[in-house]
Amino acid sequence: MGLIVAQILTGLANAAALFLVASGLSLIFGVTRIVNFAHGSFYMLGAFIGYSLMQVLPGAIGFWSSVLLAGLLVGVIGVIVELCVLRPVYKAPELFQLVATFGVILVIQDLALMIWGAEDVLGPRAPGLKGIVRIMGEPVPKYDLALIAITPFVLFGLWYLISRTRVGILVRAATQDREMVGALGVNQAWLFTGVFFLGAALAGLGGAVQLPKGGADLLMDFNILAAIFVVVVIGGMGSLPGAYIAAVLISVLNVFGVAYLPQSTLVLMFVVMAVVLTIRPYGLLGREEVVGEHGQVGEPEQPIKPAGVKARIAVALLLLVLALLPLFGSKFATILATDIIIFCLFAASLHFLIGLGGLVSFGHAAFFGGGAYAAALLVSYVNAPMELAFLLAPLCAGMAAVIIGWLCIRLTGVYFAMLTLALAQLLWSLVFQWDEFTGGDDGMVDIWPAEWLSSTTAYFYFTMIVGIGGILFLRHVAHSPFGYALRASRDSARQAEATGINTKRVQWMAFSFAGAMAGVAGALFVFSKGSVFPVELEIARSFDGLIVVFLGGVKTLAGGVVGAAFLELVKDYLTRLEYWRLALGILIIIVVILAPNGIVGSIRKLAQRSGLVKNHYE
Amino acid sequence: MNESANDAVLDVRGLSKSFGGVDAVVDVSFTLQRGELLALIGPNGAGKTTCFNMLMGQLKPSAGKVYLNGENITGMAPRRIWRKGVGRTFQITGTYSSMTVVENIQMALLSHHRKIYSMMGVAHRQYRDEAMQLLQLVGMQDQSERPCAILAYGDLKRLEIAIALSHEPTLLLMDEPTAGMAPQERIALMQLTADIVSEKNLSVLFTEHDMDVVFAHAHRVMVLNRGQLIANASVEEVRNDPQVQEVYLGGGTLFKEQGASHA
Numbered sequence: 001m002g003l004i005v006a007q008i009l010t011g012l013a014n015a016a017a018l019f020l021v022a023s024g025l026s027l028i029f030g031v032t033r034i035v036n037f038a039h040g041s042f043y044m045l046g047a048f049i050g051y052s053l054m055q056v057l058p059g060a061i062g063f064w065s066s067v068l069l070a071g072l073l074v075g076v077i078g079v080i081v082e083l084c085v086l087r088p089v090y091k092a093p094e095l096f097q098l099v100a101t102f103g104v105i106l107v108i109q110d111l112a113l114m115i116w117g118a119e120d121v122l123g124p125r126a127p128g129l130k131g132i133v134r135i136m137g138e139p140v141p142k143y144d145l146a147l148i149a150i151t152p153f154v155l156f157g158l159w160y161l162i163s164r165t166r167v168g169i170l171v172r173a174a175t176q177d178r179e180m181v182g183a184l185g186v187n188q189a190w191l192f193t194g195v196f197f198l199g200a201a202l203a204g205l206g207g208a209v210q211l212p213k214g215g216a217d218l219l220m221d222f223n224i225l226a227a228i229f230v231v232v233v234i235g236g237m238g239s240l241p242g243a244y245i246a247a248v249l250i251s252v253l254n255v256f257g258v259a260y261l262p263q264s265t266l267v268l269m270f271v272v273m274a275v276v277l278t279i280r281p282y283g284l285l286g287r288e289e290v291v292g293e294h295g296q297v298g299e300p301e302q303p304i305k306p307a308g309v310k311a312r313i314a315v316a317l318l319l320l321v322l323a324l325l326p327l328f329g330s331k332f333a334t335i336l337a338t339d340i341i342i343f344c345l346f347a348a349s350l351h352f353l354i355g356l357g358g359l360v361s362f363g364h365a366a367f368f369g370g371g372a373y374a375a376a377l378l379v380s381y382v383n384a385p386m387e388l389a390f391l392l393a394p395l396c397a398g399m400a401a402v403i404i405g406w407l408c409i410r411l412t413g414v415y416f417a418m419l420t421l422a423l424a425q426l427l428w429s430l431v432f433q434w435d436e437f438t439g440g441d442d443g444m445v446d447i448w449p450a451e452w453l454s455s456t457t458a459y460f461y462f463t464m465i466v467g468i469g470g471i472l473f474l475r476h477v478a479h480s481p482f483g484y485a486l487r488a489s490r491d492s493a494r495q496a497e498a499t500g501i502n503t504k505r506v507q508w509m510a511f512s513f514a515g516a517m518a519g520v521a522g523a524l525f526v527f528s529k530g531s532v533f534p535v536e537l538e539i540a541r542s543f544d545g546l547i548v549v550f551l552g553g554v555k556t557l558a559g560g561v562v563g564a565a566f567l568e569l570v571k572d573y574l575t576r577l578e579y580w581r582l583a584l585g586i587l588i589i590i591v592v593i594l595a596p597n598g599i600v601g602s603i604r605k606l607a608q609r610s611g612l613v614k615n616h617y618e
Numbered sequence: 619m620n621e622s623a624n625d626a627v628l629d630v631r632g633l634s635k636s637f638g639g640v641d642a643v644v645d646v647s648f649t650l651q652r653g654e655l656l657a658l659i660g661p662n663g664a665g666k667t668t669c670f671n672m673l674m675g676q677l678k679p680s681a682g683k684v685y686l687n688g689e690n691i692t693g694m695a696p697r698r699i700w701r702k703g704v705g706r707t708f709q710i711t712g713t714y715s716s717m718t719v720v721e722n723i724q725m726a727l728l729s730h731h732r733k734i735y736s737m738m739g740v741a742h743r744q745y746r747d748e749a750m751q752l753l754q755l756v757g758m759q760d761q762s763e764r765p766c767a768i769l770a771y772g773d774l775k776r777l778e779i780a781i782a783l784s785h786e787p788t789l790l791l792m793d794e795p796t797a798g799m800a801p802q803e804r805i806a807l808m809q810l811t812a813d814i815v816s817e818k819n820l821s822v823l824f825t826e827h828d829m830d831v832v833f834a835h836a837h838r839v840m841v842l843n844r845g846q847l848i849a850n851a852s853v854e855e856v857r858n859d860p861q862v863q864e865v866y867l868g869g870g871t872l873f874k875e876q877g878a879s880h881a
Contacts, residue, residue, distance in 0.1 A: 301715070301716035301767075302716070302765060303716060303717050303718045303721065303765050303766075304716075305742065306740055306742065476737075477737050479740045479741060479742065480736060480737045480738060480739060480740065480741055481728045481733045481734055481735075481736045481737075481738075481739070481741045481744065482734065482735055482736060482737050483737075483741065484717070484721070484724075484725055484728065484734075484741040485725070485728070485729070485734035485735075487714065487716055487717065488714050488717075488725050490716075491713075491714040491715050491716055491717070492712040492713060492714055492715075494676075494708065494712045495708070495712035495713060495714070495781070496714075496725075497695070497696045497697050498674065498676075498696045498697070498700055498706055498708075498712070499697070499700055499725070499726045499729050499730075499781065499784070499785075500697045500700045500701050500726075500729040500730065500734075500785070501697060501729050501734055502697060506734065506735075509735065
């Protein structure tokens with residue numbers, strides 16, 4: 001009994017930091033509609049800055065003022081990020097800003113590395129709260145009790161701010177209808193900045209306050225990112241009490257998970273989220289998101305047309321040059337080109353979902369990695385010839401997409417995104433922890449192509465035919481009746497349903513199709529590398545896909561492919577630098593600001609302005 | 619009465635809807651004959667759109683039945699009702715903003731021909747002639763290649779009518795077809811509708827605020843007030859019905875004046 005109480009208390013204490021960070025994310029999303037990937041970075045900065053301050057400021061007063069100061073400073077950093085990076089791109093299509101925040105993550109990672117070094121930092125114990133208290137015979141750290149006591153006050157303070165003050169009224173009004181708030185004479189820009197300050201400060205506080213328990217390291221930004229998204233989604237976007245309940249739920253369950261079912265720890269929160277979203281599609285205390293409620297941001301999408309003769313000739317020439325690469329390029333260049341084509345196919349399949357279907361999936365890597373693992377398992381366990389494994393892999397990925405899609409497609413918007421993320425995480429942890437079957441962390445090796453494809457050049461041509469064939473097929477489907485039905489379901493589900501289109505089924509099929517195409521990319525990948533590791537199923541891989549789709553231009557057909565090629569090439573060059581993340585992050589931010597319609601979208605705009613291409617909107 | 623005692627296109631019996639204690643529509647019954655242009659009028663909040671959404675399947679009725687050509691379609695999904703030959707236009711237009719005007723109609727035609735799951739061929743080239751004919755019908759053939767997103771409001775309304783006609787429906791439901799249009803446009807749009815109705819022998823149920831439009835084109839008028847039908851008669855009778863006048867104008871006299879214009 002005592003042990004259980006002690007574990008619940010530990011869970012409650014762990015919930016403190018989680019709640020602080022998650023409530024900040026929830027506020028920022030609620031008002032600005034920005035999915036702030038960089039929120040974990042604010043949390044990390046709070047920890048490092050708090051640590052440095054605690055080195056200078058002595059005693060209990062020094063400790064607690066360090067915590068507060070860390071929050072304040074991170075808030076200011078949040079304001080700088082908002083002003084310099086996000087303000088220029090508010091007019092961009094929805095979710096485009098997440099690319100910018102991804103750039104911020106990279107920049108902050110390398111800056112933290114420069115300032116605090118690669119070593120993990122052990123947090124100082126809180127003066128006056130160093131010991132333990134025995135509760136029912138079990139030791140409970142005093143600091144845990146302090147955290148448990150503080151959190152409700154923070155919750156109450158935030159609740160008071162949001163529901164009882166004038167600022168809070170504005171924030172809530174902006175959460176519901178920011179155009180209206182703007183029309184009523186509230187300076188939206190500064191409201192956004194203010195909310196960003198508050199949200200970042202909460203993340204910083206969370207980072208600093210958990211120092212005595214967890215310290216600070218360079219991985220904590222990504223480590224908490226998934227958890228806070230889960231908390232916000234379980235609680236219901238924009239609901240502070242919801243975030244608190246979810247933080248407690250996740251933390252307490254996690255403590256018990258560690259104690260009784262250690263294998264569960266990686267997935268537990270995702271299972272909880274999947275269950276909650278299946279029962280309550282808008283989280284515990286969330287409100288239904290009406291599609292289109294917040295209006296279309298940015299210009300409407302332009303109608304698509306099959307490429308004209310000139311464009312076809314240009315593409316054919318480009319492909320011809322590419323096909324000649326093994327003749328004049330180095331082996332390294334051929335391998336790089338192979339990698340790029342594979343990544344382009346992956347990006348194109350995700351772009352099909354996002355660009356045409358408006359289905360923003362945060363878990364598309366599940367099907368890329370799924371295809372790769374399916375092929376690897378077939379080769380390893382049933383000794384399948386490469387050709388057979390290659391054919392079955394996309395089918396397996398497609399089947400996974402059928403199941404995951406069936407669960408997710410009922411949800412919309414950010415809830416849909418989060419459920420795809422959760423289920424992808426489930427698949428990842430299955431692969432990661434099922435050592436004896438999948439090799440776990442060690443991955444699967446010795447998965448080589450058949451004899452006739454064993455040379456680099458042969459495999460390059462194989463990749464070119466299958467990969468580029470896949471990309472062209474995706475493009476064709478965009479122009480086919482199915483592609484049109486998918487766009488119709490996105491543009492006006494009401495009209496589509498009223499004219500005989502089963503929109504959910506169309507979206508489900510699109511999800512499955514895109515999953516199978518990602519599976520093709522995965523199969524190409526595993527045979528080109530000869531091995532596959534769980535990292536191919538990870539959130540980071542899904543985010544790679546997202547980034548390039550938006551970077552390339554979500555509202556253009558070629559966006560995914562162009563974005564993928566651009567990022568792979570740039571990465572290949574930049575990763576030779578010591579602080580390549582900093583360089584890449586800054587580059588992404590610059591591209592985002594210069595090309596708010598994505599690379600392809602902005603080039604098209606330029607071409608239209610200069611009269612090279614006809615503009616439908618004149 | 620049997621399941622379908624009369625040969626009405628639409629037979630509505632005892633239709634009711636309440637939203638958590640608020641009775642939006644109460645026991646509404648009426649029939650609509652082939653070739654008839656029936657208007658449903660009533661003040662704001664009378665339950666007209668709720669009625670429409672129940673007929674077209676967007677809302678499930680709390681009670682009552684809807685028969686289409688004798689078949690019970692109560693609570694059927696909108697897409698199924700559409701397949702049975704019912705077209706509808708919305709009070710707030712719903713069109714595909716990323717497509718051109720003609721593609722909007724092609725989409726409906728593709729759906730009608732059950733091609734939406736096809737990955738073959740180029741949608742842009744399929745059923746193009748039929749779509750152009752429909753555009754011609756509503757007088758928009760000149761705008762066929764324009765992106766739908768830049769159309770004027772009145773043109774969106776006309777486009778919606780063309781979409782609604784794409785599967786050659788026998789019944790057309792139009793929720794405030796002329797809302798938000800200039801007076802000249804209203805007359806023109808309703809004239810267009812009336813012409814199509816007589817040409818194709820369609821039945822139409824429409825809601826409307828503009829009495830000029832109603833009195834000029836409707837064959838019969840129903841008046842809804844606080845969810846209840848208070849009149850269902852010819853234009854002349856409804857115009858002179860004291861209860862209707864009370865509801866609409868608080869007992870004023872304007873109603874009686876022929877050709878009076880309304881704001």
